[in-house]
Structures are given as C-alpha cells and as structure tokens.
Amino acid sequence: MRMTNQREIILEELRNTTSHPTADELYLRVKERLPRISLATVYRNLEKMAELGLIQKIKTSGYQTRFDGNPNFHYHIRCIYCGKIDDLPIRPIKALEDPEHIELDGDLGGYKVVGFNLEFLGICPECMKTLNNKK
Amino acid sequence: MRMTNQREIILEELRNTTSHPTADELYLRVKERLPRISLATVYRNLEKMAELGLIQKIKTSGYQTRFDGNPNFHYHIRCIYCGKIDDLPIRPIKALEDPEHIELDGDLGGYKVVGFNLEFLGICPECMKTLNNKK
DNA sequence: TTAAATGCAAAAAGTTTGCACACGC
DNA sequence: GCGTGTGCAAACTTTTTGCATTTAA
Numbered sequence: 001m002r003m004t005n006q007r008e009i010i011l012e013e014l015r016n017t018t019s020h021p022t023a024d025e026l027y028l029r030v031k032e033r034l035p036r037i038s039l040a041t042v043y044r045n046l047e048k049m050a051e052l053g054l055i056q057k058i059k060t061s062g063y064q065t066r067f068d069g070n071p072n073f074h075y076h077i078r079c080i081y082c083g084k085i086d087d088l089p090i091r092p093i094k095a096l097e098d099p100e101h102i103e104l105d106g107d108l109g110g111y112k113v114v115g116f117n118l119e120f121l122g123i124c125p126e127c128m129k130t131l132n133n134k135k
Numbered sequence: 136m137r138m139t140n141q142r143e144i145i146l147e148e149l150r151n152t153t154s155h156p157t158a159d160e161l162y163l164r165v166k167e168r169l170p171r172i173s174l175a176t177v178y179r180n181l182e183k184m185a186e187l188g189l190i191q192k193i194k195t196s197g198y199q200t201r202f203d204g205n206p207n208f209h210y211h212i213r214c215i216y217c218g219k220i221d222d223l224p225i226r227p228i229k230a231l232e233d234p235e236h237i238e239l240d241g242d243l244g245g246y247k248v249v250g251f252n253l254e255f256l257g258i259c260p261e262c263m264k265t266l267n268n269k270k
Numbered sequence: 271t272t273a274a275a276t277g278c279a280a281a282a283a284g285t286t287t288g289c290a291c292a293c294g295c
Numbered sequence: 296g297c298g299t300g301t302g303c304a305a306a307c308t309t310t311t312t313g314c315a316t317t318t319a320a
Binding site for chain 2: 059060061062063077079080086087088089090091093094095096102103104106107108109110111112113114115116117118119120121122123124125128
C-alpha cells in the first residue's frame with residue numbers, strides 16, 4: 001500500500017478519536033486539514049485499511065457503517081436512542097469465542113461456523129439524562 | 136392495526152418461508168398474489184409488524200435488512216459468501232442473557248445495557264461446495 | 271516511469287416520504 | 296364518515312464507480 005498524504009491523515013484522524021465516526025464524519029474532520037479531499041477517497045481508504053487490519057469496520061445493518069481506529073478486538077455498545085458507539089470493557093465471552101462451548105440444540109444445517117458479530121445495546125448517559133428530564 | 140388485504144398477505148408470505156427475505160424479495164413474492172401492491176407498502180407494513188412484535192427485523196452486519204416471520208427469539212447465522220441467513224439452533228448463551236454473568240474489565244461508561252445483537256458467521260453448504268470445486 | 275491513488279460527478283442501492291385516492295371499521 | 300392505509304413517484308441517504316489527472320515509489 002502506497003502511503004499517500006490522504007491515507008496518512010485519514011488514519012491519523014481516526015486514531016486520534018474515540019468516537020467511532022462514520023465515513024462522512026471523518027471526511028469532515030480530514031477536510032479541515034486537506035480541504036480538497038473527496039468523500040470517495042475517504043471511503044476507498046477506510047475500506048482498504050480495514051481489509052489490511054489497520055482499523056475496524058463496524059457494520060450493523062440499518063445504520064451507517066462506523067470505523068474504529070483501534071484494530072484490536074473488543075466489544076462495542078450502541079446507544080439505541082442516538083446511535084453512538086462506545087467501547088465496552090468486558091472480558092472475552094468464552095461461550096462464543098471457544099466454539100466447543102456452544103451448546104447445540106439441533107444441527108448446524110451444514111454450516112461451518114467461522115465467527116460472530118456481537119454488539120451490545122444500551123442507553124448512553126446523555127440520552128438517559130434527556131429521558132429523565134422528560135418525565 | 137387495521138387488517139388490510141396487503142397486510143394479511145405480506146404476513147402470510149413471510150410466515151410461509153424460512154428464507155429470511157429482504158423487503159424487495161418479499162415484495163416480489165407478494166406481487167404474485169397482489170400484482171398492484173407497491174414496495175413502499177411492503178416496507179411500511181414490515182416496519183409496523185416488527186414494532187408490534189409480529190415479526191423480527193434482522194439488522195446485523197451491514198447488509199440489507201432481512202425479516203423473519205418467526206417472532207420468537209433465536210440466533211441466526213449468515214453465510215459470509217452469499218449473505219444468506221439461516222436459523223441456528225443453539226441454546227441461549229448465559230453469559231449474554233443474564234447480564235450479571237458479564238465479566239467487566241472496567242466500567243460501562245455510564246451506559247445502561249438493555250440488550251445485544253448477535254449473529255454468527257459461517258459458510259453455508261452450497262458455498263462450501265463451490266469452494267471445494269474450485270480447488 | 272508507471273501502477274496505484276485521487277477528485278469529481280454521476281450512478282447505484284436501499285429506504286422513506288408527500289400526496290391524492292381507496293377502503294376497513 | 297373518519298382516519299388509517301395504499302400506490303405512485305419523487306426524494307433521500309449512504310456507498311460505489313468511471314474516468315481523466317496526479318503522484319509515490
């Protein structure tokens with residue numbers, strides 16, 4: 001992978017935030033430093049960097065894809081009200097990560113299991129506050 | 136909720152398949168019986184029926200939303216090659232479903248956890264066959 | 271020097287919405 | 296008869312792509 005200025009700055013901005021931004025949020029940040037960059041470049045680079053394992057793509061259907069500058073596996077929690085994603089500091093879940101701990105209740109229909117996607121859902125402190133005020 | 140003909144047939148077709156169709160796949164099926172139905176009606180009704188708990192909306196993993204005529208909680212597996220979703224007959228995972236079993240490694244950042252999304256990833260029998268033929 | 275990357279604009283894909291009309295209760 | 300639901304088309308949102316030009320190695 002060629003290290004272009006755009007690539008460097010996209011990665012830098014993503015690494016410098018804990019907010020798991022969407023492609024267009026990151027585009028806006030990067031644009032402050034590279035005013036002529038295009039959104040397509042941001043998409044193309046995030047895609048490539050995710051493939052190479054430099055960053056993580058957080059895909060949950062129905063919402064915009066978000067990106068995480070931390071390439072190490074960890075769990076996320078999504079606020080059901082505002083959609084924000086945060087890291088969740090929980091220990092690996094044995095029942096998922098060691099496939100032999102999965103308790104079957106039938107057969108797997110011929111599938112070979114290769115992994116899983118897990119995200120927690122919750123209410124973030126800000127939305128919780130808003131809810132309490134409404135009462 | 137008013138029981139219109141469209142609503143009845145959409146629900147019927149969804150209940151009669153195990154294929155977890157997308158809105159447009161279901162639209163095509165329903166169209167055979169109601170040629171003048173519109174895709175918007177299918178979307179509106181699926182949305183409403185999911186809210187009421189008559190069906191499930193499967194939003195995980197950055198692909199098109201799929202729908203499940205079975206309203207009871209169960210796990211799904213998605214084929215990483217063809218995107219197909221099937222039911223996975225595994226027992227409830229204690230470490231997820233009883234929040235007190237979650238082993239924290241820090242604090243939750245003020246979130247109130249209300250649930251989770253989990254899908255397994257795998258290779259379906261058909262795609263497995265294709266892979267083997269290519270070797 | 272040259273293959274890979276970029277910017278731009280347009281297209282694609284999936285979903286939602288405004289509105290006039292139709293229909294279940 | 297009232298108000299919800301429908302069909303249609305157009306809008307919208309997110310992401311991808313074609314192409315001419317630029318740039319890192």
